[in-house]
Amino acid sequence: MSEKNTTAVPSANGKPAAAAVIRRLDAAEESAQERLIKKHVPAWVVSGAVHVTVIALMILFLPSRVAPAKPVEKVLATTADKTDEPDDENLTNTDPGIDPNIESALPDSARLDKQTVDAAVSTDNVGQPNAADTDTTALAVPGLNASDFSAPGVTGDTGSFMSGTGGNKGDSLNTFPGRSGATKSKLLREGGGNAESERAVALGLAWLATKQKSDGGWEYDMGKKEHRAAATGMALLPFLAAGETHKPSKDKEMKYQKTVNDGLGYLMKACPLVGASAGRISENMYEQAIATVPLCEAFGMTKDPVLKPYAQAAINYIQKSQGPNGSWGYGSGTNGDTSIVGWQVQALAAAKLSKDLVVDDRVVKKAVKFLDLVAGGSRKSMYGYSETATAKPGTGLTAVGLLCRYYIDGWGPNQPGMNDGVAGLMKNPPTAGPVRDMYYYYYATQVVHFSEGEDWKTWNEGPKQEDGTRKGGMRxxxxxxxxxxxxxxxxxxxxxxxxxxxxxxxGRLGTTAMCLLTLEVYYRHLPLYKRDNGAVKILEDK
Structure with missing residues (x-):
């Protein structure tokens, strides 16, 4: 700014006035842009400061005014206590089976560190006893010589599984996809399972895993302790039913991959592939069958080529060991009873469901003839221990016979003999109190489940009460x-x-395994026969 003095002007009183000062401002020399900045920048600065202050106050005070969120309880109450299950939609998750959140919440005594395995089941030291690593015969799929066809039981290279006489023209389906993914969730929800039953499965699997021995096998804690292959087979089945295998999956985290891997390795080491004892895991046919089922299921679930020769060898031994009357006895080639037949049929069914293992028609037809021998009633709806024993409805042996009919004679839910048999089972439903007879409940639960309808809802959830709720069911x-x-x-x-x-x-090991398999009935096997095409729709939705 500059200043310039001018000539003094007289004031009103005659005295000379002070010199006027004329100020010449240089504002005219500022540009429009500079004036704009000087005008608005201060406002922007003030506004920014106000916003920063408000945000700081919100951060400082807002948490103290909002109540902390309460943890959500993910375990549902059972329908025995209330009608509605508000969290039922959780069952539509990709795989609510072994919920990782459930496992991480387990008490320390039931938890396992995450198990991993670098490769699938190894063939090291497996197969022919003392076989060299380069001996390829140890991995060859065993066959039978021509002379073997003179034995009571035979094995061929072709066969049709559903070769029985009582079929109802149902659709035959591969059942293993029901053990994981969206199909498992749908089967669980529609079949009557819930989050509480799945939590029980998670707890039970964690307990079973802790009982595995260092050699990969299991051992019964009571009774038949020497039958380790049977204990191992029985312990493996609940893991496989839950979708756990020995191979990694891009779609599912395997929490018990090493557990299953080591268990299968134990059974494979007990199963020679060549020689007179090829496929013989045990001389006891009960044990042979129980150990064979997981080999066949694991192969069917993974298609692991390493497993295939062992599964086929074990199945071949079962078929070759069938007795003259179509049954199986405790020893190979002897006649036996309905109870032993039940386990052999489950092994044969698991083999055929794998789609790649061979089951001979003649073995199946002879087993059906044995069922005819031990059946009672005009519709063959009840079964006895042997052909000389009295068949009664609602017993464990009747449940075994009906399940065998379902698997090898085409008896679906509309078959008259099956309907009458289920009606007999419904007269001996689950009861409150301690576990009474898991042998009966294991078989009967499968039969009634495959029968579907109101009988299954009553068996699984309990009879309907006056208020519409159900109480006292198996689940x-x-x-x-x-x-x-x-x-x-x-x-x-x-x-x-x-x-x-x-x-x-x-003992406790076998009881726990059977209880778990009973709680996994919803998704362990897709139905072979439906009253409608629901099973086909489930597979299409997968």
């Missing part, structure tokens, strides 16, 4: 009877009392 009974106190038995079931076959011979 809630098993969940409530499981050991839930932290400790060595957490997740297991007490051995059945009263001389029950499973508890007496297989």
């Amino acid at each position: 809630d009974w098993l969940v409530k009877s499981q050991q839930r106190k932290d400790g060595a038995n957490l997740g297991s079931w007490d051995p059945e009392g009263g001389g029950g076959w499973i508890g007496t011979n297989c």
Whole structure:
């Protein structure tokens, strides 16, 4: 700014006035842009400061004014206590089977570190005893010589599984996809399972895994302790039913991959592939069948070529060991009883469901003839121990016979003999209290489940009460009877009392395995036969 003085001007009183000062401002020399900046920048600065202050106050004070979120309980109450299950939509998750959140919440005594395995089941030291690593015969699929066809049981290279006489023209489906993914979730929800039953499965698998021995096998804690292959087979089945295998999957995290891998390795080492004993895991046919089922299921689920020769060899031995009357006895080639036949048929069914293992028609037809021998009633709806024993409805042997008919004679839910048989089972439903007879409940639950309809809802969830709720079903009974106190038995079931076959011979390990398989019935096997095309739709939705 500059200043310039001018000539003094007289004031009103005659005295000379002070010199006027004329100020000449240089504002005219500023540009429009500079004036704009000087005008608005201060406002922007003030506005920014105000916003920063407000945000700081919100951060400082807002948390103290909002109540902390309460943890959401993910475990549903059972339908025995209330009608609605508000969290039922959780069952539509990709795989609610072994929920990782459930496992991480398990008490320390039931938890396992994440298990991994670098490769699938190894063939090291497996197969022919003392075979050299370069001996390829140890991996050859065993066949039978011509002379073997003179034996009571035979094995061929072709065969049609559904070769029985009582079929109802149902659709035959591969059942293993029901054990994972969207199909498992749908089967679980529609079949009557819930989050509480799945939590029981998670707890039970965790307990089973802790009982595995260092050699990969398991051992019964009561009764038949020497039958380790049977104990191993029985313990593996609940893991496989839950979708756990020995191979990694891009679609599912395998929490028990190493557990299953080591268990299968134990069975493979017990199964020679060549020689007179090819395929013989045990001389006891009960044990042979129980050990063969997981080999066939694991192969069917993974198509692992390493497993195939062992599964086929074990199945061949079963077929070759069939007795003259179509049954199986305790020893190879002898006549036996309905109970032993039940396990052989489950092994044959698992083999055929794999789609790649061979089951001979002649073995199946002879087994059907044995069922005819031990059946009772005009519709063959009840079964006895042997052809000389009296067949009665609603027994464990009747449940075994009906399940065998379902698998090898085409008996679906519309077959008259199956309907009458299920009606007999419904007169001997689950009851409250400790586990009574898991042998019966294991078989009967499968039969009624495959029968579907109102009978299944009553069996699974209990009879309908006056208020519309259901109480006293198999599902809630098993969940409530499981050991839930932290400790060595957490997740297991007490051995059945009263001389029950499973508890007496297989102890806590066998009882727990059978309880788990019963709770996994919703998705362990897709139905072979439906009253409608629901099973086909499930597969299409997958």
